[in-house]
């Protein structure tokens with residue numbers, strides 16, 4: 001009985017001391033958050049990590065400022081330990097690229113459809129099978145073909161910052177057709193402001209076609225800007241190939257493009273203009289449709305945004321009224337989207353690595369776009385579709401790629417990783433949509449612990465950065481140290497109380 005009381009006392013004392021420790025931490029944290037870095041005013045958070053909520057919306061984020069706002073912005077934020085934008089001296093002056101003029105008599109000019117004469121129908125069908133699009137039509141079109149200016153009127157006279165960061169374009173391909181790949185490259189060269197396009201990095205993911213070997217390497221040497229061809233040793237999939245390309249990037253912003261795209265007039269400036277305002281903004285152009293049958297350029301709707309269903313398939317949905325209200329009905333204003341299609345987007349290079357780049361455990365294709373979208377929103381970033389930026393993409397009915405091990409297995413595997421790392425208890429919706437999964441889900445739970453921990457750490461970091469303003473980074477280390485100590489302390493208390501039960 002006496003011993004029981006003594007142990008009860010011991011436990012109480014231990015609990016009390018831990019409480020004292022906790023209070024000491026709180027005092028230290030609050031002391032530092034008030035008067036460190038020369039400013040005693042608590043700073044407003046720069047951006048909201050949550051999907052657009054009209055109450056929390058800061059209208060200044062969406063204004064298209066004419067003067068170079070990043071100069072002021074950089075000074076504002078640099079005292080906080082990390083900067084939301086770039087050092088002004090690292091930015092470049094730019095001029096819009098000249099308009100690509102149509103060549104009379106050439107098929108497909110101005111983005112028009114190409115008609116194949118009936119005498120060549122057999123050949124057309126034969127060539128279609130190679131890439132699942134009308135290769136004969138694509139080969140007839142100039143690599144430099146002209147396009148219509150598809151932008152809304154309100155976009156054409158928008159003024160963007162005088163100084164912008166440079167970008168490197170990363171394009172991954174696997175057995176891509178010559179004409180579509182090089183038209184992607186040429187459209188980017190022709191329609192990007194010269195000073196802003198640092199280089200184009202082509203990553204060959206183990207293609208088997210001869211022309212993509214030496215011939216391609218020789219060809220890119222003749223291009224007016226630096227274009228590099230990197231190769232994966234074996235088939236690695238989109239994610240690992242993109243990571244390989246990203247490593248080589250020397251521009252300030254990474255722009256990922258698909259291998260069968262066409263960039264249109266003024267596509268790049270509005271993307272970079274958002275990133276220069278806040279480098280945690282990840283931006284996508286509107287993805288227009290290049291017909292797989294005729295290569296006609298067809299403008300896509302600016303009234304859709306990215307979502308997903310519970311099978312974790314990416315889906316386009318109509319933009320919510322709430323988001324339209326937030327943009328005050330202006331269809332040219334950046335659109336905050338829950339998820340992105342993933343093929344085409346720009347992201348600040350340092351931010352890309354800060355939030356952990358891609359999940360290397362993902363295979364071939366699928367799910368990585370949702371993973372990146374969830375990661376951006378949960379790590380304090382913003383994901384936007386920029387309606388004034390248009391890039392065309394050849395959409396196909398059928399994938400021409402091979403999926404080692406089967407499509408569904410790979411896509412399920414990738415989706416399970418998304419669910420485990422980013423969806424907390426919401427992952428159950430996913431598992432209940434995919435039949436026969438209890439074992440599967442346990443396997444993934446174990447498999448994903450490492451990635452999940454890094455996800456949690458990132459979320460905590462973002463939470464602290466958000467709730468304590470910019471100072472957070474400087475005492476993130478201090479906080480994690482106390483966290484470790486407290487954790488050890490709690491473990492000791494648990495162990496003591498378990499071995500000496502209070503109610504004997």
Ligand SMILES: [Mn+2]
Pocket residue numbers: 258259260343393394
């Ligand atoms: Mn594609």
